[in-house]
Amino acid sequence: MLRTVYIHFALLAAFAITAVGQVMAVELTDQATGATYAIAIHGGCGTAERLMPADVQAEYRDSLSTALQLGRKLLRDGIASLQVVEEVARAMEDDPLFNAGKGAAFNNQGEHELDASIMDGRTMSCGAVAGVRNVKNPISLARSVMQNTEHVLLVGAGAERLAEAMNVPPVDPDYFYTPRLRELWAAGDPSNPPRPDLGLSRGTIGVVAMDKQGNLSAATSTGGTSFKMPGRVGDTPIIGAGTYAKNGVCAISCTGRGEEFIRHSVAHTVVALMEYKQLAMHDAVQHVVDDVLEPDVGGIIAIGADGSIAVPFNTQAMLRGAADSSGRFDVAIWEEE
Numbered sequence: 452m453l454r455t456v457y458i459h460f461a462l463l464a465a466f467a468i469t470a471v472g473q474v475m476a477v478e479l480t481d482q483a484t485g486a487t488y489a490i491a492i493h494g495g496c497g498t499a500e501r502l503m504p505a506d507v508q509a510e511y512r513d514s515l516s517t518a519l520q521l522g523r524k525l526l527r528d529g530i531a532s533l534q535v536v537e538e539v540a541r542a543m544e545d546d547p548l549f550n551a552g553k554g555a556a557f558n559n560q561g562e563h564e565l566d567a568s569i570m571d572g573r574t575m576s577c578g579a580v581a582g583v584r585n586v587k588n589p590i591s592l593a594r595s596v597m598q599n600t601e602h603v604l605l606v607g608a609g610a611e612r613l614a615e616a617m618n619v620p621p622v623d624p625d626y627f628y629t630p631r632l633r634e635l636w637a638a639g640d641p642s643n644p645p646r647p648d649l650g651l652s653r654g655t656i657g658v659v660a661m662d663k664q665g666n667l668s669a670a671t672s673t674g675g676t677s678f679k680m681p682g683r684v685g686d687t688p689i690i691g692a693g694t695y696a697k698n699g700v701c702a703i704s705c706t707g708r709g710e711e712f713i714r715h716s717v718a719h720t721v722v723a724l725m726e727y728k729q730l731a732m733h734d735a736v737q738h739v740v741d742d743v744l745e746p747d748v749g750g751i752i753a754i755g756a757d758g759s760i761a762v763p764f765n766t767q768a769m770l771r772g773a774a775d776s777s778g779r780f781d782v783a784i785w786e787e788e
């Protein structure tokens with residue numbers, strides 16, 4: 452009798468443990484990847500790009516893989532996430548395929564004005580620049596604003612003066628020029644038929660990472676939207692709109708129509724849903740993409756406190772990549788991938 456009771460108790464206990472384990476497993480699906488480091492990148496989003504030729508698609512996939520490999524190597528070597536997101540963002544800025552640094556979009560005057568921001572989730576320090584015209588790597592200038600000034604956001608000539616003070620030599624504005632983007636620009640105004648054969652007309656870049664210490668960081672850089680008015684600033688350099696990182700919660704980088712991301716403080720809204728409403732990261736980003744943003748506007752890359760990765764978007768394409776310490780290494784463009 453005693454033995455039977457004991458067995459029943461043991462079974463109940465086992466069930467309870469299993470039940471608790473299952474509940475925890477469900478709750479932690481989003482949180483417990485077991486990854487010791489993780490990185491996600493984006494290279495912009497869009498819809499008209501559906502018709503992009505195979506060779507152009509292949510070039511984008513190659514560029515994404517190269518950037519992702521760099522980030523994975525740095526994280527594997529134990530480099531801090533802040534350094535990793537800056538270095539990967541710099542590499543993507545130097546890649547003329549993306550609309551950031553070299554290859555930046557033209558404004559409606561045929562000029563380039565670049566925006567970037569970076570955030571350190573460990574300290575919540577952040578820095579940003581907007582409307583810079585002669586700085587090769589705006590993301591590094593954003594980091595300089597964060598580390599060498601008491602400010603968060605510097606614009607135009609003031610930001611360029613900081614670059615000079617930091618002994619960063621200016622580049623000629625022609626440095627940002629690429630024939631591909633020029634052709635896209637020359638093809639007319641945005642109401643003309645899109646030119647998918649020329650690749651993405653957007654193409655902002657973003658990087659989020661968790662390092663081996665569990666620190667989260669985010670970086671985003673762009674030439675902004677094609678045909679923008681001179682002086683227009685999108686979400687990319689706006690902390691809380693295009694970029695956010697907070698240890699213990701998540702790191703976010705956005706891409707898409709910046710005005711919409713500013714209006715809804717998208718990056719911080721995700722963090723707020725997680726912190727104040729205890730939403731799991733995947734639910735928070737999916738809710739924002741599906742229910743807060745207008746359709747066909749853009750996407751988000753996010754890394755949670757345990758290295759889980761989410762990359763939802765509501766356009767047909769988002770250039771993206773994800774890798775982590777468990778061996779994950781994916782690069783994708785279309786929604787069905």
Ligand code: ASP
Nearest residue numbers: 653655675685706707709
């Ligand atoms: N969000 C960027 C901006 O509005 C553009 C983009 O991501 O494609 O400037």
